[in-house]
Amino acid sequence: MTTAEPVPADESTRARPRRPLTGRAFQGAPVVAALTLLSRLLGLARDMATAAVFGAGPVLDAFTVAFRLPNLARRLLGEGALSAAVLPALVKTREDRGEVESDALAAAVIGRLTVGVGLATLLAEVVLIPLALGWVGDLDEEWRLLWGLTAACGPLATFTCVGAQYAAALHARRRFAAAALCPVLLNLFWIAGTVGAALWIAAGAGTERAIYSVAAAVSVGGAAQVVLMAVALRRAGFVWRWDPVGTRPALRAIRAAVAPALFGLSIAQMNSLIDGFAAWGFAAPADDPTAEFLPGLLPGVGYPLRPGAASELYFGQRLYQFPVGLLGVTVGTVLFPRFAAASRGELRGVTLAGLRSALYLGVPASVGLVLTADLLADALLRHGEFDRQAAAETAAAAAWLGAGAWAGCGLSIASRVFYASDDHRTPVWVGVWAVGANLVLNVALVWPLGVSGLAAACTAATCGQFLALLWLLRRAIPEWRMAALWPATWRSAAGAAVVAAACLAARALSGPAGLGWPAEGELLAAVVAGSLAFLPAARLLGMREAWELVGLGRRRV
Template sequence: MPSEESEVTSDADARDATSSIANSSIVKNLRIVSLCTLLSRLLGLGRDIAMASLFGAGTVLDVFIVAFRLPNLTRQLFGEGALTTAFLPVYLREQTERGSAAARATLTAVAVALASFLSLLVLTGEAAIFWALMNGNFSSSTVLLLQLLAIMLPYMVFICSAALLSAALHALRIFLWPALVPVVLNVLWLTGVGVALLLTEDEQTQVRLVAGAIVAAGVVQCLLPFFVLQRLNMGLTRNWRSGWPRVHEVIMTMLPVVAGISVVQFNAILDSLMAWGLAAPDGGGLAPLQAFGIPALLPAGTATTLYIGQRMYQFPLGVFGIALGTVLYPLLTQHAQKGELGLLRDDLCKGIRLTIAIALPSSAGLFVLAEPLTNLLFRHGQFTAEDSSLTAQMIATYGAGVWTAIGLTVLNRAFYATGDRVTPMKFGVVALLINFLLNILFVVPFQGVGLALGSICATTLQLAITTWKMNAQLGPFDWALVLRTLWKTVVATTLMVLVCLAILKNLSGGEQVATYALQLLIPFVGSVLCYWLSARWLGMSEIDDIFLRAKKT
């Protein structure tokens, strides 16, 4: 008979082997999702540059950004966020316990319920907008806002359906095609900008054409995962009524997640609404909130510069943070369903270490390179030097908080995987209230930058209490390993920043595009090279995990 010691050793070896396989799977799929997300973000950057060049930081682009927030919020709530989080564990369980037919029935039933609910929501919204336009007496910017909302509301149905179908592919461990869905939006968005530029010179007509292109993109985004699932014989089915009981389960599961994610998104919406409402329109006139006795505190275009700042900090967040959360979530969910808390902690600890190794230098890089980045990408066309200066301040402020956003993304997925959907909601509400108070406190002394600063401070506090709660709920992590990664990352990042500042100090000035390019690319390449060499010198295995191909075992 094997001894008790040999059995324990065997169990430990099995766990180590399982953890090694899981880590390899995490890194492999992370590369796939990150590369596709990088492509999408680069195209998204191109679309933002095109929009800023075409419209400048003025009222038209401010209005468009606020109008796009609503369908985009619905995508994040009912699509990629709450619904995906609630649906994936149920779909996995049906697939494992009852087979493919039950999983397909569940997918179809949830898709029918989602499309029906969102279609009703869109029709109600369109009717309300039509009534308001017919009976209201609004400023020209408010009329344009309502018109753009009317055009883009149907996008909600298509993109949320695409997110649901993509979640089914994630459950099947297929990450490539879902990761290409955002690429479709950016390609057609850019196409819309080009068509608008060719067809008319009227800014309001141009922005309506861009809004129409977004809706067309939503249709294509929905069709892409639909056809992939159909090809795998795992798509929608006519025999879906047996999956209807699962719809109620998904709805009840997603409600607290909706509340939690909505808090995060309302932070961004709150910032945008305050930036729009407190800014006087181009060419004079009253700021939207002046009708309520609140003075115009911000210049026109603040909402645009705030949006660009958010987009720049979402670049590393999307390429790495959301990609890592997407890959980790199915794995953590499986561990939780099997009661494998040890493996769950191991994989989450791996995710935290990867987050530290990438997020800290990303934050530092955005902060230091905010001005040359803005000058190269946006300082042309209708985008003025003043617009660029404010945008650079926004990017630097948001950039300083990249690490908090990525950390929250990873930790909240762990809560959802274990079935705890209330904790992220509670901490999110706290962060929302703090953000609102800080916005009021900071907007007068710091103007638009104060809105970004309030968000970063609130998110940092949210990350701190979330980490404390996670450690208490799942049991102690290997904090020695995490702290070892942290101090090495801090040292490597500090060296990187010093090299970057030294390069920037010795570069000549100028206002030509070539000069802007050199002012960004030379310190960027030098910083990346310095960080990589420093990380290798310090023995940071996380860098090899991310950028080098995994060794075959």
Template sequence: MNLLRALATVSGMTLLSRILGFVRDFVIARAFGAGLATDAFFVAFKLPNLLRRMFAEGAFSQAFVPILGEYKNKRSVEDTRTLVDHVASLLSMMLFAVTVVGIAAAPLLVWISAPGFSTDAGKFELTVTLTRIAFPYIFFMSLVALAGGLLNSWSRFALPAFTPVLLNLSFIAMALFAAPYFDPPVLALAWAVFIGGLLQMAIQIPALKKISMLPRPTLNWRAAWADPGVRRIATLMGPALIGVSVSQVSLLINTIFASFLKTGSVSWLYYADRLMEFPSGMLGAALGTILLPSLSRYHASENHVEYSRLLDWGLRLTLLLAAPAAVGLAILAVPLIATLFFHGAFAADDVFRTREALVAYTVGLVGLILVKVLAPGFYARQNVKTPVRIALISLTATQVMNLAFVLWVGIGHAGLALSIGLAACLNAAMLYRGLRRLDIYHPQPGWGSFLLKLSLALIVMAAVLWFGMGSEASWLQADFMARGVRLAWLVPLGCGSYFATLWAFGFRLRDFKKRTAV
């Protein structure tokens, strides 16, 4: 399969999911507003969603896919099926136990995650009820991660990339049509989480049957745990879990910092982060998803040359696509923020304060996406400790820079965004240095010419966007429709100028085609 086509598929599905996420937020806000009920739901959904990010999509996938790739390349089909059966069996039993405990301990979990709710008995009880309905989401999503790892390893990227869309559709449908039938109506959102997770798991079953890898569960946990492959996955998951937790801890600490700053700082960072999620999700997550299985297979077959070439392909493609995204977001910050958020209570000052955070974030956008390409270079070799150690160093650097930018330089919330961006660049630089020092990655010829042509194309694009944008004040004075129309021609104009310049310099789409590892 062509990796460039796979990237386009995964990125397209991610874009669809992000767009539906905005629709979901709009529908929920319109149906439920902002009050006791929505506060209760967002707290109830926070814990299973956090566990999903840390465990299902993070640590498990990073540990499971490399071992699976090794089995697929070096072992028989039956050995691979046995590994999948044992992993699925043990995972299901553990998750079922966690789910039961989570449902039973919902009052304690709510008290820990939102202690202020305990002063309002009605709000507390509602949050507990919503938590119990939504908690099985972690069970479903961990099995979805297992299925996604299998399908991606067989180069079936489209379906795993599409599954998040189902959760957003579930939210939209339940909020629009089912809420009136629940008492209170907000219960519909908790059931939307449950149904969305179930749908995401169910839709992958036919695809697993098609590749003959549908797990055959067993209750014999001793046999499953005795499997050496299972034990190796469990060993890798420990440090991987720490590594995934680092980003969540960093976000939590940044929120704590922001809570002591000027009122509105948390919101300005949130809205800027929402815009950053588009390129980081579409490129970073997508590239990491398609690279890890092929890198794992090249490592298993000891094809070090193709391993290095694939990393080189990922790095060039990242710079080719992430650099213009960063420049575009920085220049068009006010037009984008004004078009999407400058309505109602969101004032002009909020636009400019959010712009400050977004521009600061863009400093590290390329680094953030490079991490998603460089880290799989270690994960595929079953080396989780090195990227985790680097992530911990980056976390420490982030907090040092937070103190420096907020307390000493005095740039407030923008300093928090800048510290995340610079730490991402540090993370990427250290990962790159590690790959080079361990003789894993060897840059292919032509990097100097590539970077020069890329820089010139970025300058052309930046000039087109800058002069085409006009004054920032004009975007605040225009109505929503006028802003939307201007963006509708300005963004394609900038993209067109960038790729036209690259084409004039000799760049061709066929030059970036790459096949998945067999």
């Protein structure tokens, strides 16, 4: 009697052995950083074009507020809470039960989200379109424009939320390039829509109609993102597998994790949304700039902001998002799968490496943004219909926001540690306090500081939230101590001082008191000088993680 040879398990169903994370924490970061940089550069180009065509006024105010709503859905159900729950589940399933089970779980999430968010978007369109057309209610033109643009941007919510789950499935496979390419694609469609709007205006259309070209292009760009992600996932070996019974426990765990994560992980976006609506609500009506804010309750008190404030704040946030997106999002995106796969002993090391990188690059970036905000706004935005006063307000908002860029970079890392450790409660409560502080500070600062007051309130809330999460990290990592970051803190401060000295020297040499270069030349001189000064300083100060972000990631992404 012979004994049958054991049948070898299929590679796709075999659980993968856990490999140590040491030495590969930033695998994939250079590619993500490069594509994120390209996206941010195209984002600046799109902002320049949009500002030049429409200027800071009621039309662009309505669009920037309308765009925040599907963008919030993307942050909450796409890149935010749902991905924070889905990615660890995919990584764990892939490590413990194999690729087949992981693909089945990803397919279940994508299918259910497509139906759920699609129906919600359709319902929103049914409500918004009659409001925009004036069939319901007695709304003025500004409100009708707002609801119309919100309806036009609405499909973006479905496309980006679904696309983010494709991205989670790719990230679980250590594939990062396609997901990082999606914002590039969206920016290209946005720019095309802006060009179309400019041609429409040149043909005699009003800006209230032409802005719909941008809104429609944004939604089409969202659809293109989904197609790109689906193709990339298929090429990565993903196979659609339907297993309603087998995926039920994991889906139940994801649903339980999403509810608290909805608020906690996306609190920075919530603050941004609140600030955007505050800028809209506190701005005087375009047809009556001297109107009283609350005639019955506050007689003689005017609106604290002028028309166009929402646009000015939006562009200030866009300038701030350049370093935060390039540094914080890059590191957070690459490290999140490592957090989910790390053993308890490895988690502290990976977390410390991520936070050090956020400080090493975020603190000098904060200093650089504060020192060059006026040049950025003047060189990039003060064209066409975007006048000097709008550029000055945008620069002030960007400087206030830039002061907290280091906290924004670190926040995306610290919050993900809690979610990867299945602690969803701590970020939620810290987020609640941050939102409350932002609301109170908005009201307290908007009258004395204007748009800058809204930016300062957001910065204070973000810094407080990040520091609180750092203090509470011991809940996720028992051996965590904040003292471990002190060496990185003083190195970051020293590097920032070098960057500040180089930027100020370059501005003095190239500015009006020196060579008299225009704003574009002065900005280029300051950026080049600051960057060239930081690189050797980082080497001398031992900022190893800052170099690893460039030097690692040669494996396939």
